Amino acid sequence: MSATGSAEMTDRIGENIPYLRRYARALTGSQAEGDRYAMLTLEAILADMSLFESDMSPRVALYKVFQSIWSTSGGQFEPEETGTPGKAHAHLSNLTRDTREALLLHTIEELSFEDVATVMKRSVTEARELVDVAYTEMAKSVSGKVMIIEDEAIIAMDLEAIVGDMGHAVTGIARTETGAIKLFGEEKPNLILSDIQLADDSSGVDAVNKILADAPDVPVIFITAFPERLLTGEGPEPAFLISKPYTEEQVRSAVSLALFFASTDTLHA
Secondary structure (H helix, E strand, O other): OOHHHHHHHHHHHHHHHHHHHHHHHHHHOOHHHHHHHHHHHHHHHHHOHHHOOOOOOHHHHHHHHHHHHHHHHOOOOOHHHHOOOHHHHHHHHOOOOOHHHHHHHHOOOOOOHHHHHHHHOOOHHHHHHHHHHHHHHHHHHOEOEEEEEOOOHHHHHHHHHHHHHOOOEEEEEEOOHHHHHHHHHHOOOOEEEEEOEOOOOOEHHHHHHHHHHHOOOOOEEEEEOOHHHHOOOOOOOOOEEEEOOOOHHHHHHHHHHHHHOOOOOOOEO
16 A cells, blocks of 8 residues: 555544444443444554554544454453443343443444444444434433433423433433532432533533542533534543434434443432
């Protein structure tokens, strides 16, 4: 490959690394573990550039390399190796293999069923079936209490409706950093859904960081129009991230997967 071709490939890969991190983090429930698998993917490509198939979209090609590594070494991880809470691991071990991957690729990463099939080396029919099975199995597995931090009333009501329809209870909606901290103190949730920019120009990130200082076991899903800003791999960053504008499918899958990794005893099967 020429120097120009190599540079172009590097650029194509680099543009999609933040989204690979998002996928890997959501799949493992951990920033550190997700980023480790993302790095393994990049190292594999650097060692053998032919693994990155240039005749397909860069994101699909990148995820396909990731999947080949994950399916052989990550899909059956042990909780003591990844920090996955035992309760969450017990739920995960009961899921049909490859369902989480298919669900995340189709919903959060917004890949078509054709692209999901390519990444997972499955037929399109199998890809569709895996997503259907994922929704069914996760809907039966856990339910819990969800706190929403969102200053836009319409979005907050939409998120509340989606979460409620899934069978989860909403502890309340906070519009500011101060309100979020107060609401958390009144009733501890099993999951937090948080916007980044709040009503009084305060920060959802700051609110969550203050909450997690006292309750580090509570999983958080951030919702932002600029996900790449929280997917740099530098310092503490979220394991679960949804892009605005979001879809109901994205919220449903992110909430279900995040609750799998919750370690609170109030979750129930």
